[in-house]
Amino acid sequence: MSDRSVPSASGSAAQESLRERRDFARSFDSLEQIFAMVRRVLDARGVGEADAYAIAMAIEELFTNMVKYNAQGLGHIGLEIECSDKDVTCSLVDPDSERFDINAMPDANVHLPVEQRRPGGLGIHLIRRMVDSIDYDYAGRRSRITFRKTLNRPWAEPAGASGGGSDKNQSE
């Protein structure tokens, strides 16, 4: 497993952000190292538990999809985390992939009766409720997925939940 780690701090003294980037082998075995990196960066900025959960989960879902659906791709998958005092921005880069824009995927239908529910298909659905934006970029076989999470903002309520709030990121 490649261990290229590029920590850096940038920005003005008033809003210094912490950034770290590493490459990981295309294997679920990389998850332990990935979570260690996430914890290290987020703990350094005192990110709260709920936000840390959402960020770790979003990274896992995106990384494992890259591994599952492109196991034969060349090169490692890059992960970059940038943490300011207001938000966290994460990017995952697959350097050798076919184009697949996750934003084009519809939400899972979570209201199906249990006999019609299938394992799988929930990763993107859940990420959409936990982060504020997801961007997809593709050029020259290189896929880049970037999400941003505002810190200390609650996860989006499911549509129809008591207490109000509207579900976000419905399928376009």
Add this chain to the structure above:
Amino acid sequence: MFDISHGPDGTIVFSGRLDAAQCAKAEAFIDAAGAVQAYDFGGLEYISSAGLGVLLRRHKRLVASGGRLRLINVNSHIYDIFRFSGFDQVFDVQRAGS
């Protein structure tokens, strides 16, 4: 890290993080445990969609024999994951402290 074991009260006890890398371990234990329906999540900090898949598969097998998966001591973050996925309406989910 993730651990799974038999509880003293006939439950299966989960602890740590049930991520995609740990699902095979979880599923093997669950399958070997047979008809146990109650899972104690008191020590479980994290579950991802891969873990939800393990639970759904198990629940469907229980339903086929007239049972239902019951999850107890579920923390607030994992409870939210169940709400967002609709699984709070599928499994019998009891929040920690309730």
